[in-house]
Amino acid sequence: MKKACWLSLCGMFLFTGCISYSESMAGFEQEKMNRTRIDFSKNRDQVIDYIRKYIPNVSDEQMLKWENEKSLECMTIDGKKMYFYNAAPNLFRINKEAIAIKIAKDGITEDGKDRVNSSHVPLVVSAVKAKKENIVLPVKMHVKYSLTVQSNAVPEGEIIRCWLPYPRTDQPRQTNLKLFNTSESKYLIAPVKYKHSTIYMEKKQEKDKPTTFSVEYEYTSSAEWHHLKPEDILPYKKNTSIYKKYTSEREKHILFTPRIKELATQIVGNEQNPLLKVKKIYEWINQIPWASAREYSTLDNIPEYVLDNKHGDCGQVSLLFITLARYCGIPAKFQSGFMMHPGGKNMHDWAQVYFEGVGWVPVDQSFGLFPSKNQDEKYFFMTGIDSYRMIVNDDYSNSLFPAKKYPRSETVDFQRGEVEWRKGNLYFDKWKWNLEIEYMK
Template identity: 55%
Template sequence: MLSTFILSQTKFDDVNELVKAGEFTKASKLIDEKVKTMNLLHEEIFQLQFEKERLERIRKDFNKTADDILKYARKYYPNATESDLRKWEDDGSLEYKIIDGKKWYFARAASNLFRINKEAKKQKELIDGFKKDPLDVFLESYTPKVLDESANAQEKLVKPVTFRLNYTVTVEPNAVPNGEVIRCWLPFPREGHERQQNIKLLGINSDEYVIASNDNLQRTIYFEKVAQKDQPTVFNIVLEVTNYSEVNFIEPTQIKPYNKNSGLYKTFTSERAPHIVFTDKIKNLSKEIVGEEKNPYLIAKKIFTWISTNIPWAGAREYSTIENISEYCLTRKHGDCGIKTLLFMTLCRYNGIPAKWQSGWMLHPGEVNLHDWCEIYLEGYGWVPVDQSFGMVDSEKEDEKYFFLGSIDPYHLIINDDYSTPIFPAKIFPRSETVDFQRGELEWRGGNLYFDKWDYHMEVEYIEPK
C-alpha cells in the first residue's frame, strides 16, 4: 500500500518549508541527512525518499526556459517578449515553478497557452485556421446513431465492437545492468461490467505470467525479463475484448431517494485525501453552481455543464507530482481527463451523489490514448458512466448534448475501477504513477523505472460485426 499513496507534505516542517520555497537541492540534501542520521520508522524513510523522488519528477516536468516558450509563442505572436510571458503567468495561462532560484516552465506550457488562454486560442486559429477536433466530429456523428439504436431496440447495450489490442512496453538499453531482472506490470481489462465482455489473452512474450484477479481494482498482468547489455527489453501482450455502448435514458423525476445509511452511499460520498477533499474552494464553487437544486441528476448536470464550460482541456503534469488534484484543477482553471474527472467527483460527493473513478484507454478510431472518466450512482438506475473530459457534444438535442452524462460509447476500455489502489503482485518501490494505472509499472532490485526509461505503444485492430 505504501507504493500507491502520495502526501502533500512530509512530517518534517523544515523539509516542507524548503520544498515550498522551491529549494529542491537543499531539500534533497536535508532528506539524505535525516535518513542517514535519524532513527526513523520505515514509513518515515519511505515518505522522505519518495518526496526526494517527487522533486526529481517535478524537475523532469518543468524543463522549459523562457526562450523555449517565446520561440513557440512567436509563431503566433511574432513580437512576443518576456513581458508577455509575465502577463500570461499572471492570468494563469503559463505554468511555471521557481526551482533553486531559476524559473522553469512546464514541459507543455507553450502548447497549453493556446488551449487555456481564450485570446491566444483565437490568435492561433487566426494563423492556423479553425479545424474541429476529429474526435468531436466522430462523436457528433456517432452519438445520434447509438441513441437511435438503443431507443428502437429498447436495449441498454448496443453497437458492440471487438478490439484486438497489441500492447508493447520497451525499456531502453542499459536502463539496468546486464543480467538484472526487470519486473513489469501491464494493464489488463477488468471483468464484471456488462459493457465489457469476452476478455481474452491471445499472446504474451513470456512463458510465465500472473493475471491479477478481478478483485484488484487496478488490474494487471505481471511478468519478468532479464536485461541484456546494449539491448532494449521488450514486454508485449496481445488481447481481445468486446465492448458495448451503454445508453441510459435518465428521467430526473424517476430517481429515488438515497439510502444514506448504506455502505455504498457512505463510501462514495466521503472525502478521500489528498485528491478528494471538501475545501472552502469546493464548498464555495458548489454553492455557485448548484444553488438550491436538490435532484441528484440535475445537480450532476449543473456540475458537468460548469466544468465543460469553464475548465478547458490541457496537457497535464504527472499526477504523482500534484498534491491535491481537484484543488489544482480549481486553482489552475484547466486540466486533462483525470484532473477534470476528480473535480467532478469531488463536487458530486460534496453534494451527496456517490461517485467513483474509472479509467483505462480510449480506443476511438484515430484517437487512441490513455483516458479517465467516472461513474455516479443514481438510485433507481444504479451506476452510470460520466465522461467529464468529453463533456457536452455539440448538438441542439439535449440527449445528444448530454450523452456522456450517464451514457458512454464502446471505445472506453476499462482497466481501473478505482485510483491509488495496490497492484498485484505488490511493488517494492514507489510507483511511477501513484494515482492511475494505464501505461504500466516497472522496477528492478535497484529501484523503480520511471517513465523516462521506457516507452509504450498500443496498436488497435477493430473487429466490428458485419
C-alpha cells in the same frame, strides 16, 4: 522496522527482495522533485520560440501577464524560472485571445474521437431508444500493447518487474476478453477484486539491449447511455455501503476543503434532485479548458490544482467532478483506461455516478457537451459513454497485483504500465509504451 519480503509466487518468478515500507517511501519527496524537474524542462527562450510562431512580437509584459493568470505554467526550480514542457502549446488551449490567434492561423482541426463520435453518438442514442437497453453497439478490438525499457536501464542480469494494463472483466459493457499472446511465458493476471487490472511479467536485463514486455488480446466494448429524467431518480438509501463509501472524502484528492464546499454550494444552490445536481456540476466544469497535464504524482490535491490553474486534463476534471458530486451527496467514483477511437486512441479518465433505482452511470466530464441541437445528444456524456473504450481501472491509487515495492511512476492512475527492479522504480523517462488496435468485423 519490520521488513516485508517478496518472493516469486509459487516459484513462478525470479525476483526476490526485501525492503521496508519506510525505506521504499523515504526519499519520495526528493523523487517528487526530480519528477517535477522533468515536467518543468523548458527554458524561457524555448517557450518564446514556440509562441512567436503565432505571436511574433510577444512582449515581456504579455509573458508576465500569462504567467500571473496561470495561462503559462512556470515554476522556480534551483533558482531558475522553468516552464512546463507543454506550457507553450497549452497557452493556445487556455487563453482565449491566444486560442483565437491560433485558430485564425491554423483553423480548427477535428481530432479522431470527434470524427468518430459525430456519427456514433446519434447512433447510440437511437439504439438505446429502439432496443430499450442501456448497453448497445458492440465493437470488437484486437489489441497489442507493449512496454520497452531502454537498454542498460538496470545492470545486466537484474530482474525487471513489469505491470501492463489489461481490460477489466467485471464491467457489463466490456466482454469476451481473449488472451492470445504474452512476451513472457510466465505471467500473472490481477484478480478481479483489484481496482487496477494488470498483467504482470518479469524479465532479465540483457547487456546493451532494450527489454520489451508485450501482450496481445481481443475484447468487445459497447456503448452505454441512460435516458434519464429527474423523476426517474429515487431518494438515496443513505445507510448503504455504496452511499457511505462514495460520498466520503478520500486522501488525498477527494477532500472537502473550504473552497470545494463553497463552490459546490454556489453551483448546486437549493437543487435537491440528484440528476439535476449532476447536470449543474457537469455544466459548470464544462467551462474549464482542457490542457496537457503535469504528472499526477507531483500534485498534492488535483481538484485544488484545477481550481488554482483554471485548466485540467481528463483525470483532473474528473476528480474535481467526483469531489463536488460527493460533497453534494451524489455517490461518485473514478474510472479510467484508454479511449480507443480510430485515429484518436489515447489514455483517458472519466467518472461514474450512482443513482438510486438506476445504478452506476458513466460520466465523461472532459468530453463535455456534444455539439448537437438534440438535447439527448448534447448531454450524452453526462449519462453515457461511447463504444470505443478500454476500462482498466475502477478506482484510483489502489494496490497493484502482485504488490509493487517502490512508489509508482503514476501514483493516482494506472494506464501506461509500471516498471521496477530490485533497487527502485523505473520512471517514465526510462521506458516507452505502444498501443496498436485492429478493429474487427
